[in-house]
Amino acid sequence: MKPSTSSSPVSSPVTSPVTSPGTSSGPSPQAARPRARKGVATVCLSGMLEDKLRAAAAAGFDGVEIFENDLVVSAMSPESVGALCADLGLSVDLYQPFRDFEAVPDALHAANLRRAERKFDLMERLGADTVLVCSTLSPHATDDDGLAAGQLRALAERAAARGIRVAYEALAWGRFVNSWEHSWQIVRRGDHPNLGLCLDSFHVLSRDPAPTGIDTVDADKLFFLQLADAPRLDMDVLQWSRHHRLFPGQGSFDLPGFLAQVLAAGYEGPLSLEVFNDIFRQTDPGPAAVDGMRSLVALEEAVAGIEYEPSDGRARPRIELAAPPPAPELLGHAFVELTVDDESAPQVSGALTALGFVHTGRHRSKPVELWQQGGSNVVLNRDDRGGGSTGTDGQGAAGGVSAGAGTRTGTGRAEVVALAVESRDPEQSARRAEALLATPLPRRRGPEEAELTAVAAPDGTQLFFCPGGDASGPDWRADFVPTGTGTGTDHGTEGAVAGVLGRIDHVALAQPNDQFAGSMTFYQSVLDLRERDFAEYAAPFGLVRSRTVGNASGEVRIAMHGALLRRGGWAPSVPDPEHVAFATDDVFAAARNARGRGLEILPVTDNYYDDLDARYAPEPALLRDMRELNILYDRDEHGAFFHFCTGILGSRVFFEVVQRVGDYRGDGAVNAPVRMAAHRQARNRTD
């Protein structure tokens, strides 16, 4: 590591004006403790080396691991790379990997030392003082710990002469050394001050989900820490590692528990991401680096919350971790804002009217309408600038979404542009979001308009924080002048006692292919949501995955979905539908009411009901009603789910009405292919 650069001021993240993300607002009871430095391996990011370094710096990383191939293909000399890193405020924390070194016959050992000296030359030019040596896969190596330790000691002696440290890492698929315990035995046996351990969470946790004893390793032998998450997959571990790693919190590994152990050992080096991921490799590195940084801040927060008991009872100093302001409780969805144009507006208003909504307010200064029913609020924005008018200047896909724009076109544009949640402390919600690298959105108000705090999500959606419960703050409803048609609450219950759409159940957002994991991280960390549902299903035009995140009460739910693989020219006629789902206590009444008001409910195929009959043998009357009203059905071990949909309104929006029975957890994803096919059928009929 390079202490000189590590203490230099980091540059601001490109998407946020905050400095030192995540640490700015945390209390610092022991100010003397060093701050946890954050790093990223260049292999995590796409592009040429300079693209990667600039993205890492812009996201606020303190240092980088230089992946060998990134340097080999670069026209920049090692000196230039080192200089660029210094200019960007990045330390070069590690050069990696150096392979197939130890436990070989003498002649090969000599050749390996020569090879190492050439890499040490390069590291000197680069300004890197630590090299990663991973456990051997060489067919020439032997299973001899003494030989391995001796040769690594010889390497460390050569390294020491250059001021370089050797960090030895057990690959999970190492030929002889594939556990961190084994690598630690060899390091101890090698017994040289310049020989230490590199721990990589993937290599450790892929073999042992709950390792113990890491906290007993000597802190001065913990040279480096690499962090990666991954889904639990039953597959060859090398392929798993090379293709499916994820940023912390995006997979299933217990990274907080792992990191707590490493910190309990006294580790004070960088927390460095090393993520091999097929999608990240080809994603714009700017937003990807921000995703990575956000995941690290969230990990630090999670670790800070663990009261760790070292297994040997010794209390060690621990580095200062990022501490974003805690997430205030969320009480529900305040409103959803859709952008509409002249062509789509009548379709959307017509559907809202038929569903029992009332146009209750007009915005004081903009072409924006408020529609209400019970506790469900929908804002329709005809602002030509394209969205985000409620309190903001409507800037679009901040945060670097590159694919979003292409999917958001179409005649009769209609799409979800903003979500608003009710928070017990909107200001703190916003501060937390900014500490987690969310882009704050500037506000533009007229007189008497509420000053709402808002940030941009990576998928371009605007996220508003409104006061909820007993929280003080401006009432966003005050932005709207009543139309005089009464409140939606009155109207909905007047028109029909049963079947009122009392609140927003969930909002479903289409995610650009490259942004799926990053959006998960964003919504989960910023809003403190947890995964509520995950589904992967075969739709008529390819595989789709969907994930729902929600708060503990289930009052806030955000569903994200997208094609598993980016599609080509052969695609559904509604490629990226988005929807707002409203909850009711009586879906059948709601459907009858809506139909009575002229709604054409999305038709569901007879084959679907025949299949439902075969599978579940429902009461004939129930099946008849479902068939008549085009109501879809799902169930899980906790309860049941009934729902119906409108057709596609404008380019890609529809509404859904849902009724949850018991504690059903999902969102009816099993029926999504039926719905998609029906939307295609209807769209092709009207086109």
Add this chain to the structure above:
Amino acid sequence: MKPSTSSSPVSSPVTSPVTSPGTSSGPSPQAARPRARKGVATVCLSGMLEDKLRAAAAAGFDGVEIFENDLVVSAMSPESVGALCADLGLSVDLYQPFRDFEAVPDALHAANLRRAERKFDLMERLGADTVLVCSTLSPHATDDDGLAAGQLRALAERAAARGIRVAYEALAWGRFVNSWEHSWQIVRRGDHPNLGLCLDSFHVLSRDPAPTGIDTVDADKLFFLQLADAPRLDMDVLQWSRHHRLFPGQGSFDLPGFLAQVLAAGYEGPLSLEVFNDIFRQTDPGPAAVDGMRSLVALEEAVAGIEYEPSDGRARPRIELAAPPPAPELLGHAFVELTVDDESAPQVSGALTALGFVHTGRHRSKPVELWQQGGSNVVLNRDDRGGGSTGTDGQGAAGGVSAGAGTRTGTGRAEVVALAVESRDPEQSARRAEALLATPLPRRRGPEEAELTAVAAPDGTQLFFCPGGDASGPDWRADFVPTGTGTGTDHGTEGAVAGVLGRIDHVALAQPNDQFAGSMTFYQSVLDLRERDFAEYAAPFGLVRSRTVGNASGEVRIAMHGALLRRGGWAPSVPDPEHVAFATDDVFAAARNARGRGLEILPVTDNYYDDLDARYAPEPALLRDMRELNILYDRDEHGAFFHFCTGILGSRVFFEVVQRVGDYRGDGAVNAPVRMAAHRQARNRTD
């Protein structure tokens, strides 16, 4: 099966005028034997059910398996689906799958029989007479073969009353029944004429790469055969099956050996593809169905070549298999044709000149130039219609490439539009191609012009067959009027004794993401090539895979490459480079000659040579020469490979000069990231 439709004339494949593909030209010594019928499961193809059925019919399939979910989401009634199949000349060979039936408690058995009766209702409406029942995964089932057999017998009795057959299949991950042998025991024990076996090559070969004894199964108990290939993957078998199946010949399974056994048992039912593949699920079903049909014809040809000895010594009748005309020997690349425009033409001619090529001929009727050196021939086509002028009317991406068009744009257009190979029998090569569903290209000739046979590859490349060796036929060179500058052969050897580019080593074609596997099948089957090299590597902008296919002599080599995942907006500046590689016996002389003639060889980074030095410790003089001349290096256990490249010429073409030492098998894929980075660097510098 529906004998009435199975014997009806099949419709012609959409891409080819031949009828009954693959069987039209085969000898039929035992004309009484029934022809092998070919089918495809709707789950193999993307789109709505009617899209799938039309694609299957257009590709010449005789029948289909209807996958349940395809019907459930369809607005067509089962009767309408059946009628559409009949109209299209497709029999409905199977309805599938019916799950979790056998070995359950009595109450559940009764419910399962009810469920089955509902599906039998549907099958009657559909006109399907065979249902697939796959071995149970139910948590309610017990490990009791007697119970399983008894309940399946009860099901068969119900089915018999409807004229329906039950085909029982062992899923490779079945809870109790997961081998074909076990399913066969249960079927025998069930002992009902309407209870038989479904064999699926994936379920059998994923567990046992070389099964035996299938040929002893009673033919009248072999109700159905599903065919799928797959790469050998070390992963959960269900995930492997659901996502990674391939058409026959695209994976690693011994499908010919498997099919030979099944046919030796006397099976006369359809050869039906059942392929779950993430990419095929979202690919235009038209070309995908043609790929599938082509793979089946090639499989039939492979099986027909096996002299199978039944393990019990009994000779059984075997159905008549497709027999495309055998592939004539190929002697090398005749020429490669590039399309160029006003902007790119000077770049391409300049590079050819510097490489030692001479413009030796002008086409008699078109703006087309012949450039020659030794046995290397390059045709430059400035035809505005965009390619394919040599003997054809230049129609573009026949065969249904949808993504190709999008990648072939750019200012200064330059790309590979045609490959020509020398065949010992061009006419038979063309007949074989057509029997394998290649689209024949119409010819347009002037006086004295050669009538070349040509077909379109799925990637849009035109493939010409020229007479080679002692084959008689028109000489394509006669289309060109000599420029009077001598032949390239003379010129190349006059100018420099060493370093002549004596022949085309290989041609590298960029493949649209969805078409990769299909292109493999096309080139391998049509030209009778085998895989010579396979590589997957991390390029600066994402993972790339490349596959090289070649003939036994190595004189014809075609490399295909493309991004592993379809890219979004963040992409290299040269997204889909294509190149022509010329072979030389002295790459250093060739590089010096070219540089002497003014070629700017693509610069290779100093870091690359430093790394080469560290890894291989080459002779300093050799390393110095390589560094000076920008020559790249690779080696394998058979030999070594030296090569250098030009910059990108026009939109996406470059030339490469290669020298093979010993029996090196690859194409230097390990150096592709270095080359791609250098091309980006150079392109960004000049843009």
